[in-house]
Amino acid sequence: MSSVERSRLTYAFDAYCGWCYGFGPALHEFAATNADRIELRVLSGGLFTGPRALPVAAYPHIPGANERIAQLTGVTFGDGYRAALADKTVVMDSTDAATGLVALRSQPGANALDAAAAMQRAWYIDGRSLSDAQVYRDLADELGLDADAVAAAYASPATRTAAEADFLQIRRLGVDSYPTLLLHTTHGTDRLGGPVSSADALTHALDQHLATAPAA
Incomplete structure (x- = not known):
């Protein structure tokens, strides 16, 4: 593979997916390590859409899953998030979250992976609903993007x-x-x-695949 060719990758994630939150640090390290040879796009999968877009109370398995995620990946869940779980009324709507990701990643200079991580911190650390338009204004400021443009995009x-x-x-x-x-x-x-692969393991897997199947 020449120096100008990059491997194309797709990260399928959902902002309300705890395992994606756990995978985030390793994926970020992998992306940074391989920045000169990969092009990574981030797409939302739609985990909680339609009839599945329900209050967190409808998913009683979540606290137990979070314990396992923390144990296996080392991520931490914030007080704001634990309060949101205890309140039980926040609706997890993946269509709203996916709209927010598009609004962020479509801005000049935006990094989709950074935007995805910022959204997950808003939920898994601060317990902020990803259906709240103000969240995207705040994330735009955090990411150095135009908050007005992000807000307009989110509403479009x-x-x-x-x-x-x-x-x-x-x-x-x-x-x-x-x-x-x-x-x-x-x-x-x-x-x-x-979901629990390390950055080194991901790089090794990429190396192995490229040795036998050059990227398109």
Whole structure:
């Protein structure tokens, strides 16, 4: 592979996916380590949409899953998030969250992976609903983006349509669980690692795949 060719990868995630939150630090390290040879796009999968967009009380398994995520990945869950779980009324709506990701990542200079991580911190640390438009203004400021432009994008029907297109792309790729990291090759797609993979393991997996299947 020449110096100008980059491997194309897709990260299928959901902002309300605890395992994605746990996977985030390793993925960020992997992306930074391999920045000169990969192009990574971040797409939302739509974990809690339609009839599944319900208050957290509808998913009593979440606290137990969080304990396991913390144990296996080392991430921490914030007091604000624990308060939101205890309150039980916050609705997890992945379509709203996916719209927010599109609004952030579409701005000049935006980094989609950083935007995804900032959204997950807003929820898993601060317990802020990702259906709250003010959250995206605050995240825009945090990420050095134009808050007015992000807010306008979040409110735009076209942005919601783009978010729903993410869901369709993920389904077409055959992804049915999150997080999923895919490498696009000349013969299709290959999955790299899993939810508890380290950055080194992801890099090793990339090396192995590229040795046998050069990226498209």
